[in-house]
Amino acid sequence: MGASAETVLFWIFAVPLIASAAGVVAARNPVHAAMSLVSAFFWLAGIYVLLTAHLLAFVQVIVYAGAIMVLFLFVVMLLSLTDAELGLEKLSALKWVGVVGAAGMLVLVVSALAQSGPRAMRAVGADFGTVRAVGRILFTQYLLPFEATSVLLLVAIVGAVVVAKEKI
Amino acid sequence: MVPGTHYLALAAFLFAIGFAGVLVKKNAIIVFMCIELMLNAANLTFIAFARQSGSMSGQAIAFFVIAVAAAEAAVGLAIVIAVYRTRGTISVDEVEALRDR
Incomplete structure (x- = not known):
């Protein structure tokens, strides 16, 4: 696989991955969140293939997108929550602190990564x-x-x- | 060749989204889903470092993380069902029996 093709594939998998992960947080209905999470697991399996982790890509799809998500959907079905019970996600001041904390952690990790310099991938066997x-x-x-x-x-x-x- | 930093930054984004979800969401089931996202971000980091170092140990550890995540989801969702049965809600803000006042 060419270097540019790998870069294109990385972005093809990474952008929907982040979008569906954000969909999990944005969704109010747990079923919609579960569907976004299944989508995120599939895109992540694609990233695993790019990292030549073929076994783990299949395990990701079978165990996560298959077994664990069925478990989540069963629990959503068993509880059969009404909209009133789900309640509105009101963002109190404390929750904004949580969002800022998560963003701060992201900035910290990404800046540390940027300082550590490029990490060239080693050539691996077939x-x-x-x-x-x-x-x-x-x-x-x-x-x-x-x-x-x-x-x-x-x-x-x-x-x-x-x-x-x-x-x- | 995509440098390893890209994969690690992607994992950091995924972890931050999951972390924000755990702090912001009220529905306990969605909080569990966000925990799964954070575990996946950790897995991605393991696999990126395994690829970078050319050693498969990171992939073996990621395999164990997936098994532990399955066990965690089973027990955690059982706890959610038990909480719903005894309290009639799964909002993490309203289950506060252990809170110090």
Whole structure:
């Protein structure tokens, strides 16, 4: 892939990504926010492909845009909130402080990045980020965290059932 | 070649949007969605640094972040349902049992 094509693709993925992320915050209806979030996850998967993280791009689409978003939409459906319950998002003074704080953090990080200078990408082999290569590193170097993750997911299953159950 | 700074700045934008959402929104479900955005921004940073250094460890860590995010969403949304059942609201401003007065 040529250098200019990569730059064009970066902007094609980055601009809608930021727009749909802003849509999550701007939406009043939780279903609209969820749809914006699905869109953001898909654009982010494109960015992952540009970074030659092919396995993670697929995991992003399957786990985030598939499983986690279905969970969110199910909860939105179960709660069936009316407009009165959702309430108007009134921006009190404290919330403006929150917006200013987030903007300040952004300025801080971006200025630190600008000072650190350009970061040239290293040339990587053809198998970088593939299922085979990442799978090998997960099952050798990161075997213990990988197994701990299965315990974590089991705890999350039991915890979710216990918390959401009406009578324990 | 897109320099790594672009990807890191993009992650910073994503994180700031999620952070602003967590502070501004009242609906607990949308607050959770904004937390997912922040986790994704952290993932993007991991993957950008993995690509820059030519090591796949960052991608392995991002894989674990996705698994933890799935667990967090399951437990967090269960808590939202429990709060709605006991208090009849999911506005983060009105659930204040633990607030110090």
